[in-house]
Structures are given as C-alpha cells and as structure tokens.
C-alpha cells in the first residue's frame with residue numbers, strides 16, 4: 130500500500146521530460162494515468178526514485194480524425210475515448226473495447242498511451258491496436274519515429290520503445306465504412322483482465338484478428354485474418370489457436386484458456402459478421 134519515496138517532476142514539454150529521463154536512467158519513469166504504475170509502486174514491485182508526470186504536456190492530448198486516420202494523443206483517457214462521438218462513429222471497435230476495460234474510475238485516469246506502452250499482456254488495447262493496424266509515434270533524444278503496433282511487443286513488459294522514448298501518439302487507419310467489428314472479452318468480473326479477448330474486423334478489403342492475454346504479447350495472426358477473409362471461420366480459429374501460447378495461472382489451466390479463446394473468437398466473429406454492411 131505504501132510506495133517508497135520518490136521525487137515528482139511535472140515537465141511542460143516533451144524535450145524536458147526526455148531530459149529528466151536521461152538524467153536519472155533506470156531510476157526514472159513517466160507516469161500517465163498511474164493506474165498500472167502506481168499499483169506496482171504500492172506493492173513495491175516498481176522501485177522508482179523519480180516520477181515524471183506527463184499531464185502538463187499539451188502535445189500529448191487530443192483526438193483528431195482527418196484523411197482516413199484517427200490520431201489519439203497518448204494522454205487521451207479511456208473515458209475521453211468512449212465519450213468522443215466522432216471517434217465512436219469512425220472506429221466503433223475502439224469504444225466497444227474501451228467499455229470493457231477496468232471500471233469507470235480507472236477509465237477517468239487510465240490513458241490509451243499508458244495502456245499500450247505498459248507492455249502487460251493483460252492490457253486490452255495492444256491487441257486491439259494490432260487488429261486495427263495502428264502505428265505508435267515515439268519521441269526521444271534522437272527525434273521522432275513510428276513503430277507498427279504489430280511490431281511493438283517483444284515479451285511481457287518488453288516493447289520496441291527504448292527507456293528514453295515517450296509514446297506521443299497513436300495513429301489508426303479508419304476502417305472502410307461497412308466494416309464489421311467486434312471486441313469480445315471473457316473475464317471473471319468487471320475490472321478483471323481477460324481470460325481471453327478477441328478483436329475482429331471484417332471488411333471488403335480483408336479481415337484482421339488479434340487476441341489478448343493468451344501469450345506474453347498480444348497475438349495478431351495474419352493467417353487467421355486471411356482465413357476469415359475467405360469465409361473460413363474454422364480455419365481462422367485453428368490458425369489463432371496455433372498462434373497463442375497461454376500459460377496456466379489463476380484464470381485457469383492451459384486447456385481451459387484455449388477452449389475459452391476459441392469460444393470468444395467465434396463469438397467476436399459472429400458479431401463482426403452481423404455488423405458488416
């Protein structure tokens with residue numbers, strides 16, 4: 130419950146935030162909504178001497194939709210994402226998934242950027258972003274670069290982001306109108322991380338399928354998407370079952386998780402097909 134002592138920084142721009150990160154190395158970490166990091170600090174599983182609060186950096190805020198791309202500032206909260214009618218109309222999959230994350234209080238604070246940067250395989254947005262083929266913009270001492278969500282996750286809590294980079298934006302191609310979508314999540318109760326969750330898009334230009342918390346990274350399977358695009362639902366499920374690698378934990382043994390994964394994926398495919406126009 131009681132975190133170790135730390136120094137609090139509140140820079141007003143990105144360059145200052147990176148300077149503080151560089152000055153303190155492993156002892157510093159940025160904090161966004163704090164709803165993954167602070168719980169870890171309270172358990173003393175994250176021992177940090179410097180917390181760099183990103184809240185005052187205006188460049189990390191805002192949602193824009195232009196030229197077929199939705200751009201979410203990293204500090205967009207899950208609540209803001211749910212409330213944005215234009216975003217819900219353009220990418221309803223995002224809203225459907227965000228409503229299944231945590232609970233209202235957590236969603237007032239938790240940010241899209243924190244959710245995808247965290248690297249916890251239990252987080253829902255990484256798989257969602259892989260399904261949507263999002264790109265992540267990273268700012269560091271060497272400038273700005275973009276990494277595809279599908280290339281970002283390396284292992285649990287290991288991502289393509291270096292310790293001195295800050296995630297600034299998430300860029301998401303708006304799916305063609307009429308694209309069927311669904312985010313289906315099996316969890317033990319409200320606010321729980323998924324036993325299995327599936328993000329599905331099915332449009333005239335193809336299909337995309339990703340799953341959450343069934344491996345040490347989110348799993349996007351090209352083969353599963355190709356099978357689904359050709360109408361082969363069982364082929365899609367089989368490809369995804371071959372791609373996941375769940376581990377036994379308090380959510381159940383491996384065989385159970387694979388069973389739930391198949392059920393949830395079929396459920397998401399059914400809803401996505403029923404919404405395809």
Ligand SMILES: Cc1cc2nc3c(=O)[nH]c(=O)nc-3n(C[C@H](O)[C@H](O)[C@H](O)COP(=O)(O)OP(=O)(O)OC[C@H]3O[C@@H](n4cnc5c(N)ncnc54)[C@H](O)[C@@H]3O)c2cc1C
Nearest residue numbers: 159161162163164165166231239240243244246252253296
């Ligand atoms: C009770 C509870 C239930 C939850 N249930 C779910 C759930 O069902 N599904 C789900 O997905 N999540 C869930 N969460 C997590 C919640 O959504 C978090 O808020 C989210 O994962 C992290 O976002 P944050 O803004 O709070 O990040 P923080 O906790 O502030 O940061 C998390 C990590 O990301 C890093 N980070 C944050 N922002 C950036 C950035 N811009 N650039 C670089 N690094 C950054 C931080 O340094 C830290 O290491 C739950 C949390 C709680 C407390």
